[in-house]
Amino acid sequence: MITDITFDYISLSTLAKYSIQFGILKLYIMAGPQVNYNINSTIQTLFPDEFVKLLDRFNNPVIGISIAGGADLAGLINLPLLLEYRYEFDVSDNYPLKAIDIRNYSHIILIGLRIE
Numbered sequence: 001m002i003t004d005i006t007f008d009y010i011s012l013s014t015l016a017k018y019s020i021q022f023g024i025l026k027l028y029i030m031a032g033p034q035v036n037y038n039i040n041s042t043i044q045t046l047f048p049d050e051f052v053k054l055l056d057r058f059n060n061p062v063i064g065i066s067i068a069g070g071a072d073l074a075g076l077i078n079l080p081l082l083l084e085y086r087y088e089f090d091v092s093d094n095y096p097l098k099a100i101d102i103r104n105y106s107h108i109i110l111i112g113l114r115i116e
Helices: 048-055
Strands: 002-013 016-022 025-045 062-072 081-090 105-113
Touching (some): 002 062, 025 048
Antiparallel strands (some): 016 025, 062 081, 081 105
């Protein structure tokens, strides 16, 4: 019985950005490819020797796409605040067996300060 499987990734993205000004509000969209490198895998199970071998079979790296939209709120609140939403998903399979389709996806909300 598997109780928990964890994968830790480092994601590298190259995003194209398009911005448009609406009065005092600056909006932007971004999109581009990403490469996800698995840097650590762990499994918690009652039979670790049988399942640990499965972790080594997962593909590395995995190719994905990142799509984002955001707003530079500096014109609204007099603070260089950025608010962004990203959706990231894999386009390549994480596991080499064609009968099993394993892909990652994530929804990310980011808040940051623009530094010039």
